[in-house]
Amino acid sequence: MKRKDFVIIAVLILAALVLLSINKTRKEAVFCEILEYGEIVRTYDLSALSDDEIIVVNDVEILISRNGCQVNQSDCPDKICINSGKISRVGEFIYCAPNGVLVRLSGESEADAVAY
Amino acid sequence: MKKFKTALIIILAIALVIAIILLFGGRKKEQVVINGYAMGSVTTFKYFEDKAFDLSAANELENLISNKIDNSEISKLNENLTAELSDITKEILEYSLKVAKKSDGAFDITLGKLTDIWESSALENIVPSENILKSLLKDTGYKKLKIKKNTATIEDGMKIDLGAVGKGAACDVIINAARENGIKSGIVTVGGSVGAFGKNPNNNKGWTIGIRNPDMEIDDQTLMNILIKDGFVSTSGNYEKYYEIDGVKYHHILDPDTGFPSDAGLKQVTVICDNGGLSDALSTACFVLGYEKSKELLDYYDAGGIFVTESDKIFIIGEGFEVLDK
Amino acid sequence: MRIKDSAKTVAVGGILSAVAIVLSYLESLIPPLAFLPVGAKLGLSNISLLFSAQTFGFPVTLAICIIKSGFVFLVRGASAGFISLCGGLIATIIMVLLSKIADKKDISVIGISVVAAVGHNFGQYIAASVLAGSNLFIAYAPALIIYGVIFGIITGIIAKVIIPKIKPLVK
Numbered sequence: 001m002k003r004k005d006f007v008i009i010a011v012l013i014l015a016a017l018v019l020l021s022i023n024k025t026r027k028e029a030v031f032c033e034i035l036e037y038g039e040i041v042r043t044y045d046l047s048a049l050s051d052d053e054i055i056v057v058n059d060v061e062i063l064i065s066r067n068g069c070q071v072n073q074s075d076c077p078d079k080i081c082i083n084s085g086k087i088s089r090v091g092e093f094i095y096c097a098p099n100g101v102l103v104r105l106s107g108e109s110e111a112d113a114v115a116y
Numbered sequence: 117m118k119k120f121k122t123a124l125i126i127i128l129a130i131a132l133v134i135a136i137i138l139l140f141g142g143r144k145k146e147q148v149v150i151n152g153y154a155m156g157s158v159t160t161f162k163y164f165e166d167k168a169f170d171l172s173a174a175n176e177l178e179n180l181i182s183n184k185i186d187n188s189e190i191s192k193l194n195e196n197l198t199a200e201l202s203d204i205t206k207e208i209l210e211y212s213l214k215v216a217k218k219s220d221g222a223f224d225i226t227l228g229k230l231t232d233i234w235e236s237s238a239l240e241n242i243v244p245s246e247n248i249l250k251s252l253l254k255d256t257g258y259k260k261l262k263i264k265k266n267t268a269t270i271e272d273g274m275k276i277d278l279g280a281v282g283k284g285a286a287c288d289v290i291i292n293a294a295r296e297n298g299i300k301s302g303i304v305t306v307g308g309s310v311g312a313f314g315k316n317p318n319n320n321k322g323w324t325i326g327i328r329n330p331d332m333e334i335d336d337q338t339l340m341n342i343l344i345k346d347g348f349v350s351t352s353g354n355y356e357k358y359y360e361i362d363g364v365k366y367h368h369i370l371d372p373d374t375g376f377p378s379d380a381g382l383k384q385v386t387v388i389c390d391n392g393g394l395s396d397a398l399s400t401a402c403f404v405l406g407y408e409k410s411k412e413l414l415d416y417y418d419a420g421g422i423f424v425t426e427s428d429k430i431f432i433i434g435e436g437f438e439v440l441d442k
Numbered sequence: 443m444r445i446k447d448s449a450k451t452v453a454v455g456g457i458l459s460a461v462a463i464v465l466s467y468l469e470s471l472i473p474p475l476a477f478l479p480v481g482a483k484l485g486l487s488n489i490s491l492l493f494s495a496q497t498f499g500f501p502v503t504l505a506i507c508i509i510k511s512g513f514v515f516l517v518r519g520a521s522a523g524f525i526s527l528c529g530g531l532i533a534t535i536i537m538v539l540l541s542k543i544a545d546k547k548d549i550s551v552i553g554i555s556v557v558a559a560v561g562h563n564f565g566q567y568i569a570a571s572v573l574a575g576s577n578l579f580i581a582y583a584p585a586l587i588i589y590g591v592i593f594g595i596i597t598g599i600i601a602k603v604i605i606p607k608i609k610p611l612v613k
Contacts, residue, residue, distance in 0.1 A: 005553030006124050009591055012560060013131045016587040020138045023581065038575025066160075067149045077518050083474045091581025095480070095574050097521035102574040110440075111326030111341055112162070112316065115349040115386060116308035116356065135588050 029090045029105030032069050034062065037100040060101040062094075069103050071096065154178050155282045157307030161290055163299050164317050173293035174286040174306065180205050181278045181285070183228060190276050194228065198269045206266055208278065208285050208393055215397040216258035219413050223401035224372040226256045228275025231370065238359035243366070249375030256372065280369075284350050284396025287311030291392070309350040311392045324440065325349050330384035330424050339424065343438040344388060350395040352403040353384035369403050380406030381426050388437045389419035407431050454612055455494070455502045459509040462490035466510060479582045481525075481566045482589040485559050485597050488533060492555060492601045495537035497609060507534045521573055528569035533562040551605065555598030560590030 032044040036057050044053070044064050052065040054072070060081060061073040068088030071081040074096055081096035093104040148166075152159045154174035161171060180202055183190045193199035201209070215223045229252045237244045255273030262269045270276060278285075286306040291313050294302055301314025303323055312323040322345045329339040330353050342349070354367035354377075371378035380403065387399040398419055402410035407423045411433060414421045420434030432439060465486040472484070487510060494503040507530040515523025540554040563586040567579045579586065 002121075002550050002552050003548040005550050005556070006128060008549065008553045009128055009556055009595070010131070012556065012587050012591050013128065013135055016135050016584040016591075017131075017138070019584040019587070020135070023584070035575055038573075066151065067147060078470075078522065080474075080480060084480055089581070093574075093576070093578055095570055095578070097525060097570065097573060098519045100521070100573070102576055104576055104578075110324055111338070112303050112312070112318075112323045113160075113305045113310045114308070114326040114328055114338075115305075115310045115351045116328035116353075132588070132591065135584070139585055139588060 023091075027090055027108035027110065028067075028088055029092070029107060031105065031107035032064055033104050033106065035102040035104070057101050058099040060096050060099050062101075062103055069094070069105070071103070074099065074101075155182070155286050155306055156184075157283060159286065159290075159304070159306045161294070161302060161304045163294065163302030165299055167297060167299055169294060169297055169299060171290060173289040177204065177286055177289045178282070181208060181282060183275070183277055190278060193268050193270060194275045197272060198267060201263075201266050201268055203266070204289070206263060206268075208281060209261070209263055209268060209276075211391075211394055212278070212281055212397055213258055213261065213263070215394070215401055215413075218416055219401040219405060221258060221372055222404040222409075223280070223397055224256065224258050225276055225278055225280065226258055226261060226270070226274050227370055227372060227375075228277035229255065229273070230375050231277055231279070231368070232275070234359055234366070234368070234370070238361055238366070241361050243361050244375070253372075253375050280352075280400040281393045281397045283307045283309040284311075284348060284391075285393035287348055287392035308356065309348065309392060309396055311348045312344060313346045322438075327351065327386050327422065328353075330355050331428075339384075339430075340422070341440040342388070342422075343440055344436070347388055347390055347436060348392040348395040349386060349388050350392070350399045351384060351386045352399040355383070369400055371404055378404040380404060380409075382406060382423055383426055383428075384424040385410070386422040387414070387419050388421070388434070389417055390436075395419065450612075451498060451502060455498070455505055458490045458494050458502075459506045462487040462506055462510045463513045465490065466514070478589065479585045481529075481570070482563060482586065482593070484593050485562060486600075488537075488555065488558060488562070488597050489601045489604065491530075491534060492537055492551060492558070492597075493605050493608065495534070495541045495554075496551070496605060497612060499541075500534075500538045503534050503538055504531075507531060524573065525566050525569040529562040529566035532565035533558040536561045550598075551602045552595060552598030555601060556591050556594030559594030559597065560587055563587075563590045 030047050032046055033040050034042045034057055041057060042055060046066055049066045052063060055062050059075045060071055063070050063072050068086040070086040071094055074081050076096050076098040081094050084094040087094055087105055090105055090108045093102060095102045147162055147164050149160060149162045150171060152171040154171060155178055159171055159174055179185055180188055181190050182188050183194060185191060189199050189201055189205050212225045233244050233248060233252060260271045260274060283306040287304050287309050290304045291311050303312040310325055316323050322343045324341050324343055326341050327339045329337055332355050352369055357368040358365045367377045369378050382403055385399050385402040387395045389395045398417060401413060402421055410421060414434055420437050423431040469484055469486050491503055491506055494506055511523050511527035511530050514526040536558045537554055540549060571578045
């Protein structure tokens, strides 16, 4: 059925595998930044949180906790942000396009715990 | 030609499946984190099973051994000079006494009154005088704490203080309680003491423990990361708790001989071993002893140590852990 | 391939746009699966674009893409419309270009569908990154490729089966 299609698919899968091997860090994120239309409005250090926090940005209610962030409520039409679930690792994000609100995670903590 | 095509399709399908598996392989195992407060410190326990658990074991221990809690067994001991001990309190006192003996008295849990005098003097911005310290020191000494069966006795004027061992001991009880609850792996922190057990689902090689840089001014807060399998890590340093009197910092780890903050040339000691309370006691003992004299002590307990001197030199001894490249 | 009757082209183009919109709507009814990155869709509406790319070429396909994104704009808002447009444009360009060289280069509809699907995913993420003010695909790039390949194959197979049946009706 297919012809040079094989080559195309093989190249793409290879590219994906290469990208996967480069970006092996699926580590838990330390910092959570909240952006509103491209501007950072709040940064959280997740490892320093003693209690869960709730922040509302542009009618989007975000829950920030030690082991991740999620959107609880939003007045947007498609609720993609809410359906994104809980994010906890470096590079993950929740984006509510209609309200311009982005929750992104960065800064990996390599350690499982810190002794001090 | 058809066979070739079929073979090709199969190969690509397999490659696709592998890619998908890798994609999901990164998925971190669902973890449960419970936070609380025990031994005067933020306490956290992280584990990876769908089982209910809480940190009450640590609070129960605190109610037994804290000398800041009126009805604790230690408080009763300090008040009445004798007290009945539960098994866990007895166990903690016993290994504390053993560390005291093995460290030639460098580790001493009988310095409660001296800790108190430093605290009250600091509030008045005064350094305790040598005379006061000398007179208080007369009533200290680990040898004066006697334990027979489940009864402990001390001499008049003495005050037991398990602050140097409490956090590590709390790690022990939490992990024991977790095990009893059928939890197979997890990592607990009580203040700066860490305990880990079981297989880390996010890393086959073990648990990565970051050690805080004793230099608090620096941006990069990590001195180094170490890798352990099952074990406990405790740190003693001159930066954790100190009194500032007349602009000078006096840290809280007292030399049992002088009553003054110990001065063995170290900023920080980290001890890695297979028991929480022990790692806590040993880190204090080593801090007082200094690097050279600690070697034998750690060797006896099969414990590992990381020493940071005043001049920022780092010494690493012992096995049972791996230092990770930064 | 150009069709001499321009009225017919417009009519067919209209139908294809409607089909694209309906397919896209049907897809939105499927509840999002937890493990899929945001935006990785089956892309059934691409079948409509593929047919147009193979039969009519760039102008008609572009029109369908714009109409479909216009629909998204009306129903889900400006930002969603913009994201849909970017993804759709890239898919459109890929489909038209590859369709032109498909015979010479030994590529079938399936191959075109795969590349278009991956391109569509990346286009959407680029648009979202621009809107959000942040590089969003560092962590998601491998997934975008892989789901693009998988869904591209699926829609490509469907297209491969359907297109030859419909083409004679249109001519």
